Amino acid sequence: MSRTTTPLVLRLDRTARLPLALQLADQARRAIRTAALAPGARLPSSRALAAELGVARGVVEQAYDQLAAEGWVESRRGAGTFVARAIRHTPARSSGALRRDPAVEQRPPVLRLDSGSPWVDRRHHQGWTRAWRAVAADQPPMHYPDPAGLPGLREAVASHVSAHRGVVCTPDQVMITSGTAHALSLVLNELTPGAVAVEDPGYRAAVATALQQGWEVVDIPVDEEGLDVDALVRSPRSDIKAVYVTPAHQHPLGSVLSATRRTALIAESRRRDALVVEDDYDSEFRYDVAPLPALAQLGLDDVVYVGTASKTITPGLRIGWLITSAARVLDIAERRTARHDHPSWPVQRALQAMLEEGHVSRLVRSARRVYADRSRLVRERLSPHGRIAQPVAGMYLVLDISPRRVDHVVATAAREGIEVPSVADYCRTTSRSGLLIGFGGMSDDDLRRALDVLEAALRDSAGVDDEEPPKSGVLA
């Protein structure tokens, strides 16, 4: 047992943010951990060390108290302070290969034509400002909020959804979520894990959510009438517990689920005792007639209706809702409570204000007009180069061209700083080719610039289908 006083090499930095006592404790701890100070070793007295370092004795005492509280050292009355005996030493493990963080990388300015970024009319910024000022003025609650959502917000959502989407429901059938994928996650979490049927091509975040949650995904093809319900009926899988669909505006192909298929889908889901999850992401933005009625109108016992504020206000808000039977809302709320998965109070408070004072309705009305105009413009400019189905709603169109032309246009546009998603990126087992032209989250000028680039690239790509495929082989 070594009882000699061990010299500590200490460097206190008086300009650092960390108080001197903490610096001292830190360095002593490191010395103990790396065995520079051995178990059982005696530390200098607080008086001696303070004199040596030129600090008040209280600083050293505070550091020693700290180390004692943590168990690194032991004080024995009259004898001094000693390094604890039972410390194991942990050599630093080499750190893993450090990759660069893409978020902080320098990137060339890129205009993304993605299908999920909305146009938000800055002329209505007042509504945003007022809502957050209401949050600023309120006292935050002391406890966790109700996992189903603020009562006032659930009421505002119920009346919004009934006015805009004809889904008639009571506030206790509404649950506030963090967006569409979160809603799907909540629903799957209620069910015995199995398989979920998803449109192919379809919404990738839904597939990722299901897979990450340990579910299997059954891909069901899509045509101009939406999900191919017959393919679902024919599926031999007996463990399909949920069907995820975008009936009002199939993502990404844009078709509408026909009435025949709607009733067939409900019948088939009942036969399988599976829940239908209806993702109604952008149908407020229907151009021609009023938005299609939701599948949820066929009954909230069979359907979970899922909506989001991402497309009307901003994707960065991360708030949405699900609507289903009140009993199912209670079940989900119970499980959310258990794991403290509550919706954020300020975001709920702000959304409630935005709904109540008409901000959301104003945004929907002006965005709908802008999307109708922009979709006409995009069709005018691009339809000479490929098929574009008559759009029904929303902030994107699909241009149907061959895979080789897709590759050509994507590459050409990328060189001009324009990112165009390919439909193939949304396919898992099917093969569809085309470009997804999102026209929401940008200015009119940016859209025109993007269309100039795309038009030129499309014109230029007209011949690629007739070219010989590139030769391959060792001597090519």
Added chain:
Amino acid sequence: MSRTTTPLVLRLDRTARLPLALQLADQARRAIRTAALAPGARLPSSRALAAELGVARGVVEQAYDQLAAEGWVESRRGAGTFVARAIRHTPARSSGALRRDPAVEQRPPVLRLDSGSPWVDRRHHQGWTRAWRAVAADQPPMHYPDPAGLPGLREAVASHVSAHRGVVCTPDQVMITSGTAHALSLVLNELTPGAVAVEDPGYRAAVATALQQGWEVVDIPVDEEGLDVDALVRSPRSDIKAVYVTPAHQHPLGSVLSATRRTALIAESRRRDALVVEDDYDSEFRYDVAPLPALAQLGLDDVVYVGTASKTITPGLRIGWLITSAARVLDIAERRTARHDHPSWPVQRALQAMLEEGHVSRLVRSARRVYADRSRLVRERLSPHGRIAQPVAGMYLVLDISPRRVDHVVATAAREGIEVPSVADYCRTTSRSGLLIGFGGMSDDDLRRALDVLEAALRDSAGVDDEEPPKSGVLA
């Protein structure tokens, strides 16, 4: 094929929010679905129906266009409008037993002494207001935010955690979360599912999160030195992939993980190739010496450090952080992107403002003083009635009394509108008895009132251990 015009029984409500055309379409749809209108049946001409209902012809045309777009009806040029042939009828399924929503139930006013509700000094309300006014003034972003968090916030968290907790890290080692349980969920989602070791008694939301995610939970007992690391070492389970601990202030028993056990825990987690998840929920609020250094100081390759704003600002904010190696942050961010699990932009923006302008530090400093005073008061009043370990930090204490006294006090307090959690509620395989006295989320007056009730109940309960157990049996 019936070609007769079917009379529709329609009731349009001119005072309703829903436009007349939508009401009309709704009612026609219901008639088709319930087979009141048969497949193939002809609808009245728009002119005739408009005249009959006393509305503009355009209203009826709009309704018919809508129904046609949805596929419920078909228009044949020159012949009229017909109900589509291939509609299946879906009788309404009887809805499940409706339970009452506890959130909207009338409850007597209850004072909850829970361990998770903080005291938030209203004198610092300015900082809250300023932060949300900054959000109000900003333009919301058009795209999804970085799933790891806003760069400025990650930087602010890195310097907060280094100043308050001595965890030295770079912003790319910080990820913004929706709170502690969400952080655990993100970490588990990265690992091959297996078992997670959790303190028993311990944090129930961590257990619920793991179980709901399909993980098994291995319960490790706790004593006055924190997690019993030897019990972990002895565990025969070979699939423990993560260890969830509250080293600075064990939840709920309040002990501190000793230095010996800290190094042993790291060594054992390396041996098992398991990650340590360090939940550092309330250690800013240490009374006596500076907060204990985080386990994370032993190396961010082995440890994921988890913090939250729930205890400093408000639980309703739903924001927190995890700190680990930059490589692991990137891995988690990639999976979050795939399922659109981004932290909410306004909440991040506000937290960044609150950290940068010192609001959080001010709240921590005044709450720490209040907790130190309140913990002294609670000990003074209640320690004559049971053992209370010297508290080190935070907003709750544990009163060690027998199970029968616990039952007596909980029941007596409940009658006075005071809810006191029992330690047994946090136990899974161990049996500990005592009361958890939270003193954060309430006024001084409420606390005094609660202590009066508790003191009287405790005095009153002194004899229950000596009483005969209640007789049972048919003839008792």
